[in-house]
Amino acid sequence: xxxNLVERLRAAKVYDLEQPRFFGMPTYPTHRPGYFYAxxxxxxxxxxxxxxGPRTGSSGMLTMMEHTGTHxxxxxxxxxxxxxxxxxxxxxxxxPAGYTRHGIETVPPLLGRGVLLDIAGWKGQSPLPRKYGxxxxxxxxxxxxxxxxxxxGDVLLxxxxxxxxxxxxxxxxxxxGVSKSGSLWAAEHxxxxxxxxxxxxxxxxxxxxxxxxxxFGHVHLLTQKGIYIIENVNLEELARDRMYSFGFIxxxxxxxxxxxxxxxxxALA
Numbered sequence: 001x002x003x004n005l006v007e008r009l010r011a012a013k014v015y016d017l018e019q020p021r022f023f024g025m026p027t028y029p030t031h032r033p034g035y036f037y038a039x040x041x042x043x044x045x046x047x048x049x050x051x052x053g054p055r056t057g058s059s060g061m062l063t064m065m066e067h068t069g070t071h072x073x074x075x076x077x078x079x080x081x082x083x084x085x086x087x088x089x090x091x092x093x094x095x096p097a098g099y100t101r102h103g104i105e106t107v108p109p110l111l112g113r114g115v116l117l118d119i120a121g122w123k124g125q126s127p128l129p130r131k132y133g134x135x136x137x138x139x140x141x142x143x144x145x146x147x148x149x150x151x152x153g154d155v156l157l158x159x160x161x162x163x164x165x166x167x168x169x170x171x172x173x174x175x176x177g178v179s180k181s182g183s184l185w186a187a188e189h190x191x192x193x194x195x196x197x198x199x200x201x202x203x204x205x206x207x208x209x210x211x212x213x214x215x216f217g218h219v220h221l222l223t224q225k226g227i228y229i230i231e232n233v234n235l236e237e238l239a240r241d242r243m244y245s246f247g248f249i250x251x252x253x254x255x256x257x258x259x260x261x262x263x264x265x266x267a268l269a
Contacts, residue, residue, distance in 0.1 A: 015243070015267040017157075017195075017233045018070040019166050026169040026232070028199050031065040066104075066260035072193070072252050073222060073229040075102035077259040080213075080223040098257020105254040107228060107261075110193055113154050114248030114267055117142045118239045119176075120161030127161030133179030133203045134158065140185065146244040152190030155248045158182075159235040163197030166234070177203035183217035187225045193250070194221065195230035195265070233265060243269050 019025070027034035043056040067073070075085040076099040082090045084102055093101035119134050120126035122142040128134075139158070143150060150156055162175035175198035178186070183202070186194050194201060194217075201217050208216040221227040230250065238246070247268035252261035 009268070012247070012268040015237050015241075015246070015269065017235065017238070017265040017267060018263065019163070019232050019234050021064075021069040021262075024169070025069060026166065026172040026199060027065075027068050028173070028204075031067045033063070033065070034068045035064040037062050064262075066255070066258055066262075067231075070232045070234070070263050070265065071230070071260050072104070072107065072250065072263045073218070073231070073260050074099075074104040074107060074252075074258065075222050075226060075228070078215075078218045078222040080219050083223070085223050085226050095257070098255075099259070100257065103255070103257040104252050104259065104261045105256045107252045109252075110155060110228075110248060110250040110265075112192070112248055113151065114157060114246050115143075115148050115150050115154050116157045116159060116235060116238050116244050116246075116267075117146070117148075117150075118159045118235070118242075118244070120159050121239050122146070125161070127165065128176035130174040130176070131203050131205070132160075132176035133206060134160070134176065134182050135179050136181035136185035139178075139182050146242075148244045150186075150189045150191065154189070154191050155193045155195060155230075155250070156186050156189070156191045157195045157233060157235060157238075158197075158201075159239050160196060160198050163232075163234045164236055166232075173199060173204065175199060175204070177201060177206070178217055179203065179206070180208055180216045180220075183220050187221060187227060191227060193228040193230055195233045197233050197235045199231060201229050201231060230263060230265065238267055241269075243267065 160176040250265040
């Protein structure tokens, strides 16, 4: 079994869905300063042939917000009516060192089936119009054209086309997203996680007239359904190859009590 699995993995084509991280990459205003890396110890700092021979070492310092770059949201990232998923009061779980409930360390490795709904490709407009809201009917129709079925336990990935604009923060922050009906549709299908090539899965600044909530998908998926949200994924290569169903791998780091984690998601086909 083990050898057979290894051979199958070696034969698979691997799609790297992470966007590169760098100072100045698109960052939502509430998550600034975003990302900063500095080379702290240089090779010349440790050059000491008498003590170490020819060997030297170098290391850097990384400062970043959890919700920058390609990342996954923990369930404690959002609250509704000051309650986390499972009706947990915020004050019962919140500490200066993070959350005692629903921290990112509780998110299991995501290993399973992934499905790409390339809305931008299906509509023949990449990227989609600024702040466009993708509806449930559009998700359903796109799945039909692609010949895929979204099933319980899947990771659902939605392409807006804005992933190709990762080096243009101003334009990237105008991205299309998934509307309220689309988020409800995803939850009804029992997916374990959703992902999009934008900053927020939702349409930024869109407010649900019924509940009054901004980022409705965040409220519904994280706090009501326990469905994880992955953001800033790169879906361009998958879309180019029309790869709509594949093995998905996404493993968060175990930052105890944290509200999110960097992620390097992979698609295997």
